[in-house]
Every structure is written in C-alpha cells, then in structure tokens.
Amino acid sequence: METPRRVEHQMTDKGYVPVYTTAVVEQPWAQYSAEDHQTWATLFKRQQEILQDRACPEFLENQAAMGMNESQIPKFDDLNVHLKKATGWKLIAVEGLLPELDFFMHLKNREFPVTWWIRRPDQIDYIAEPDLFHDLFGHVPLLMNPIFADYMQAYGAGGVRASTFGNEPLSNLTRLYWYTVEFGLINTPKGLRIYGAGILSSKGESIHCLESNAPNRIGFDLSRVMRTRYRIDTYQKTYFVIDSFEQLFRATVDPDFGPIYYHLKGAESVPAGTVLDTDTVFNRGTGEGWLTDGDV
Ligand code: PHE
Ligand code: FE
Numbered sequence: 001m002e003t004p005r006r007v008e009h010q011m012t013d014k015g016y017v018p019v020y021t022t023a024v025v026e027q028p029w030a031q032y033s034a035e036d037h038q039t040w041a042t043l044f045k046r047q048q049e050i051l052q053d054r055a056c057p058e059f060l061e062n063q064a065a066m067g068m069n070e071s072q073i074p075k076f077d078d079l080n081v082h083l084k085k086a087t088g089w090k091l092i093a094v095e096g097l098l099p100e101l102d103f104f105m106h107l108k109n110r111e112f113p114v115t116w117w118i119r120r121p122d123q124i125d126y127i128a129e130p131d132l133f134h135d136l137f138g139h140v141p142l143l144m145n146p147i148f149a150d151y152m153q154a155y156g157a158g159g160v161r162a163s164t165f166g167n168e169p170l171s172n173l174t175r176l177y178w179y180t181v182e183f184g185l186i187n188t189p190k191g192l193r194i195y196g197a198g199i200l201s202s203k204g205e206s207i208h209c210l211e212s213n214a215p216n217r218i219g220f221d222l223s224r225v226m227r228t229r230y231r232i233d234t235y236q237k238t239y240f241v242i243d244s245f246e247q248l249f250r251a252t253v254d255p256d257f258g259p260i261y262y263h264l265k266g267a268e269s270v271p272a273g274t275v276l277d278t279d280t281v282f283n284r285g286t287g288e289g290w291l292t293d294g295d296v
Pocket of ligand 1: 151154155157158159161162176252253254255256257258
C-alpha cells in the first residue's frame with residue numbers, strides 16, 4: 001500500500017538531509033495482507049529463537065507479558081492496554097521517521113511512534129529505514145520496564161532541551177541514543193545481553209555483537225559515548241555495555257547535561273572503532289571486516 005510522503009529537510013552532522021515527515025495516523029490494521037502477517041510471523045519466530053540466550057531477560061519477559069506473539073501483527077490498541085498499566089506509555093502509529101523535534105515531543109509525552117507498515121518479503125534480512133518489525137518488536141517490550149520507560153521519557157525531554165542549545169548538543173544526544181536505545185548491551189550474571197532495538201531486530205547483528213571478536217565491547221561512559229561516531233550502514237565497530245538500567249538512569253537522567261554539552265563543545269569526536277586508554281574493555285575488537293571510512 002503506497003501512502004504519499006512529504007519531504008522536509010533537517011540539519012544533521014552531515015548538513016541538511018531529507019526527512020520523510022508524516023503525521024500520526026490510526027494503525028490501519030484491517031488493511032494488513034496475509035503476506036504482511038506472514039512476514040511478521042517469520043521474523044518474530046526467527047528472532048525469538050536467536051534471542052533466547054542473547055536478549056536481556058527484561059526484554060523477553062515483557063514481550064511475552066504484553067502479549068506480542070507470532071500469530072498476527074499486534075494491534076497497537078491491545079498492546080496499549082498493557083503499556084498503560086505497566087508504565088503509562090502509549091504507542092502511536094506513524095508513516096515513518098518524524099522530524100527530530102516531533103519525535104522528542106512524543107517521547108516526552110510518553111508516546112512512542114511506531115511505523116505501522118511492515119517490510120516486503122524481499123526485505124526480510126535488511127531494510128534501511130525503520131519499519132513495524134524494528135519499531136514494535138525491537139523498541140516496545142522495554143517500554144514495559146519502569147526504569148527504561150522513565151529513561152526514554154527523560155531522553156525526549158532532554159532532546160527538546162538540547163534542540164535549544166544547537167547542533168553539537170543534539171549530535172551528542174543522538175550518539176547517546178544510538179549507543180544505548182539502538183545498540184546497547186547490558187552485563188548480567190549470565191554474561192553480556194542485548195537491550196538495543198537496532199540489534200534486537202537484526203538477525204545478523206544479534207549474533208555478531210556478542211559472539212564476534214571484530215567489534216569492541218566497552219563499558220558505558222556518558223561523555224565518551226557522546227563523543228563517539230557510529231555506523232549506519234554496517235554493524236557497529238563498538239558496543240557500549242551498561243551494568244544495569246539503574247546505572248544508565250543515574251548516569252543520564254540525574255545530571256544536568258548543560259555543563260556536559262558545554263565541556264564537550266569543540267572536543268574532537270572519537271572514530272567508531274577507536275579504543276581509548278581510559279576505556280573499560282570487555283573485548284578489544286580485531287577490526288576484522290571494518291570499512292575504513294563512513295563513520296557518521
Ligand atoms: N539529564 C539530561 C539533561 O539534563 C536529559 C536526559 C535524560 C538526556 C536521559 C538523555 C537521557 O538534559
Ligand atoms: Fe529504532
């Protein structure tokens with residue numbers, strides 16, 4: 001189903017880039033085809049299996065608790081009953097990526113924008129833009145966790161605030177989102193586990209991030225993360241490991257980022273694959289297969 005998209009431009013690290021902006025819609029659930037439901041089922045089953053001993057327990061438990069399963073594409077209204085009770089979050093259906101400030105505002109209101117359409121069968125293994133599977137399967141289960149739920153809201157509020165400070169604070173904050181919400185790892189008594197949605201929704205990276213010797217796995221440090229460039233077209237060269245959601249919360253929600261942004265102003269960014277002397281290293285990556293350019 002084709003829906004017209006409106007193109008706007010947004011300032012990023014790389015200058016103005018086009019953003020497909022779209023309004024909030026009702027999830028057109030009745031319009032999903034049998035093929036759409038099948039795509040969901042295929043992806044759901046495959047990731048569930050891979051993630052059993054790779055995702056953090058909070059993700060797996062909450063995904064089950066909110067009734068997400070392979071039988072059909074979930075109805076946002078059904079998931080919202082569980083979310084409302086657990087943490088007060090609410091899913092809203094969107095056509096695709098929102099302008100940054102709209103996205104921050106929704107998070108600040110405890111509304112999580114979810115792309116309502118699902119990828120085509122020929123895009124099962126990779127799609128560049130976020131679709132229903134990434135947004136819903138990857139991001140939504142942890143919104144049931146009270147600490148993570150508060151972190152996400154605080155991030156939205158922090159984003160609204162950072163956008164009044166200019167581009168450098170915004171890029172510091174985007175890196176934090178990237179290395180936590182999208183590509184974060186967490187240390188547990190049973191070993192490292194995944195909590196980042198960009199990994200959770202990817203078959204290849206779910207295995208790569210934990211089992212490969214190529215990437216760095218480094219202890220989370222706020223200002224270090226805020227300086228670190230990242231990859232948008234390959235697996236990450238570096239993953240940052242938190243000890244707990246409490247640690248992440250204390251390191252980000254408690255402090256006023258104003259002085260931190262000020263301190264980081266003009267600081268040189270760290271390439272995606274670099275290990276610093278000050279890092280707590282879980283794994284020093286071999287760098288195998290890395291492209292030498294293309295860090296964002
Ligand atoms: N504490 C941050 C600020 O003062 C807000 C924030 C919280 C940012 C959580 C990211 C994550 O701006
Ligand atoms: Fe995402």
